Amino acid sequence: MEGVVNVAPEAKNRLTFDLAAQPLRELNRFLHHDLAGTGVTHVDVINPDGTHNIAVGVDAPVRIDVDGHAGYYCAGMNKLAQVNVNGNVGPGVAEGMVSGTVHVKGFASVSAGAAAHGGLLVIEKDASLRCGISMKGIDIVVGGSVGDFSAFMAQAGRLVICGDAGDALGDSLYEAVIYVRGKVASFGADAHEEPMSDADFAAVEELLARARIKHDPKQFRRVASKRELYHWNADADQEY
Numbered sequence: 001m002e003g004v005v006n007v008a009p010e011a012k013n014r015l016t017f018d019l020a021a022q023p024l025r026e027l028n029r030f031l032h033h034d035l036a037g038t039g040v041t042h043v044d045v046i047n048p049d050g051t052h053n054i055a056v057g058v059d060a061p062v063r064i065d066v067d068g069h070a071g072y073y074c075a076g077m078n079k080l081a082q083v084n085v086n087g088n089v090g091p092g093v094a095e096g097m098v099s100g101t102v103h104v105k106g107f108a109s110v111s112a113g114a115a116a117h118g119g120l121l122v123i124e125k126d127a128s129l130r131c132g133i134s135m136k137g138i139d140i141v142v143g144g145s146v147g148d149f150s151a152f153m154a155q156a157g158r159l160v161i162c163g164d165a166g167d168a169l170g171d172s173l174y175e176a177v178i179y180v181r182g183k184v185a186s187f188g189a190d191a192h193e194e195p196m197s198d199a200d201f202a203a204v205e206e207l208l209a210r211a212r213i214k215h216d217p218k219q220f221r222r223v224a225s226k227r228e229l230y231h232w233n234a235d236a237d238q239e240y
Helices: 024-034 198-211
Strands: 014-018 042-046 063-067 082-085 101-104 120-123 136-142 156-161 177-180 191-194 221-225
Touching: 014 024, 024 042, 120 198, 136 198, 156 198, 177 198
Parallel strands: 014 042, 042 063, 063 082, 082 101, 101 120, 120 136, 136 156, 156 177
Antiparallel strands: 177 221, 191 221
């Protein structure tokens, strides 16, 4: 197949794409249209050099290893694939993800996991502003800290923060749940801290295990919605 190189003669189920020598279009075309029926289960992407839109819209149970930094929207709209990034990622990693796993070894820029419906996003280091904005069912585990307005308008899913959180955490939160280990600069509108239950401790333990991050679940606190913004009450003189 033109533009695709076997990693080794014996690794018939594994292919490598070199983005220093091949256009990104070849990689994404293979993942979208040519993968089915090839028997390939593992794709390596080398020399990504911050390229945008790597492995976007994958709809197959394939493992994709990106060896280096990725740009905007890496693994966006992911379905079924396991995408590992051995580096940092730009804005919108795993945006709109439906299922599968995206694991970032480094840092993530703004809006990680935005509007994602399912799957697991792991960021081993820090995530920037608006991590988990409008999340709709995804599980996100951040090994470091998150920036301001994380989980803004988060509707469903779970966000585990192993470090600190910036201002306005969980602003306008719906039914998503946040577990935070470190300090919270401030809570957003309608977000507040609640007691942890046995089910919460079990959920944190399970998510940390899946993310391969070690912390004591008893160190985490639960943040959820007060449910006071669900309906506008003019008599209460509500303001946003």
